[in-house]
Amino acid sequence: MIEKLINRLNKDLNDRKEKNLYREVKLYSGYRCNLSSNDYFQLRYHPKVISKAKEACEIYGTGSGASPLLSGFLPCHKDLLDEILKWKQKPSGMLFNSGYAANQSILKYLPGKNDLILADRLVHNSIAQALKKCPAKFKRYGHLDLDDLEKLLQTHQEQYESIFVITESVFSMDGDYPNLNSLVALKKKFPFVLVLDEAHGTGVFGPTGGGLAEEMGVLPEIDILVGTLGKSLGSMGAYVLANNQSIIEYLTNEAGEYIYSTFMSPAQAAAALQAVKLIKKYDTKRKKLRELSKYLRKAVNPSSEKYLSPIVPVLIGDSLKTIKIRDVLLEKGILVGAVRPPTVPANTSRLRVSLNSEINKSVVDELLNILEDGKKC
Ligand SMILES: Cc1ncc(COP(=O)(O)O)c(C=O)c1O
Incomplete structure (x- = not known):
């Protein structure tokens, strides 16, 4: 009885793999900088x-x-x-x-x-x-x-x-x-x-x-x-x-x-x-976060500069290319999210950079340099 269920599940999973939309939980390691977490002030370590x-x-x-x-x-x-x-x-x-x-x-x-x-x-x-x-x-x-x-x-x-x-x-x-x-x-x-x-x-x-x-x-x-x-x-x-x-x-x-x-x-x-x-008292950190956001947005998508949130999408489009660039960044020590459909609309796969107040502009510069190389993937 269970074979029919397993066959159906596997068919769906294989289909996802073929489309580069397969999701898996990974233990990421070896990175210096996590730009993939939503903890914008790194308070979980305070x-x-x-x-x-x-x-x-x-x-x-x-x-x-x-x-x-x-x-x-x-x-x-x-x-x-x-x-x-x-x-x-x-x-x-x-x-x-x-x-x-x-x-x-x-x-x-x-x-x-x-x-x-x-x-x-x-x-x-x-x-x-x-x-x-x-x-x-x-x-x-x-x-x-x-x-x-x-x-x-x-x-x-x-x-x-x-x-x-x-x-x-x-x-x-x-x-x-x-x-x-x-x-x-x-x-x-x-x-x-x-x-x-x-x-x-x-x-x-x-x-x-x-x-x-x-x-x-x-x-x-x-x-x-x-x-x-x-x-x-x-x-x-x-x-x-x-x-x-x-x-x-x-x-x-x-x-x-x-x-x-x-x-x-x-x-x-x-x-x-x-x-x-x-x-409540993090006004200086909030200002810094906005400046970092503005700086990164100016480089990756100037039309989004009016938005000052720490979530900065870097639109890639193709799902496989998005994963490859994520992996290049990871090899160089920076972890960012790779987000693909159906989480985002078709053909809008992206790297999701989540900034935090504890990094400096030099990390953003480093990210931009690696992205430039990565885009040749
Ligand atoms: C806009 C929004 N609402 C709700 C949630 C769910 O929150 P939680 O992670 O606490 O389940 C998320 C999480 O990613 C979110 O981005």
Whole structure:
């Protein structure tokens, strides 16, 4: 019986190999510089963050021991949630085990069958997959194209009970971002529930690292704010914050990803809390990160210079060539991500460079030199 299954799986896997789209987990070693992580301030190595994680293990043990509604929600989780609520200026919120689970929960349980979701065409897989599972209808608008979004809002505003608009702040594969002021202005014209995923904006933007919404002064207008602990905060997990307590209560009662999963470990919560405290004061590091981004973008894609995020895509197009250049960089000691379809659209395979505040311009120069050689592959 199992042969048929294995044959089908192998056929699919071979097909991926032929198209250079096969994915595998690798233990990368021998590099000097990791430009493939989302830890934009390298806080996962910070002595204070490590020490708080150790301390939490000693106080609470290595695991939370249960799902949050049983006994998994511990004082270290409450401390973290309180700190994040203050930081992001929201009255209510909850923690999730991952950003993936948070996005799944928001879209699977909040929109109803009489609602419409409008999502940017390039939203992260955690959102895209949830769109297919929710009872509401959904439509995609052009990437960052708020005119397209406006047309959709205009056409559909009378037909649905509620309209949700969901976008990332900093897009995970392109490093670009929408004008949140224009998005909020649109919300005043055609009311909708605004969901913003600040996975990659948190820490990097805003006077206290509160994210792109803080930077653009629109935090109060974001109805549902998602952020992760696994990127700039050097830990793992996520949070969902809302202007309205009912949203959080409803998810607490309905979201299987929250209710039926062992809660994040005390060490993860304590590490993230310490990281938030540090990152708030990282203004100089934020400035440096922007300068590095500007410098690299100018060299690889000057038209993207207005975006100052640390995610810088180097478009290659062909999947095999993308892997070959990644390997050349790795041989010379620099690790970058090689991202291929279906993570990104067809023929847009790319190297995904994730900068961090602890490197210097000389590393970017080195990267550019190797890229120049690598492109001859
Ligand atoms: C925009 C965005 N949202 C959500 C997630 C998922 O977050 P997590 O890694 O915590 O599951 C990611 C992770 O890559 C992301 O890039």
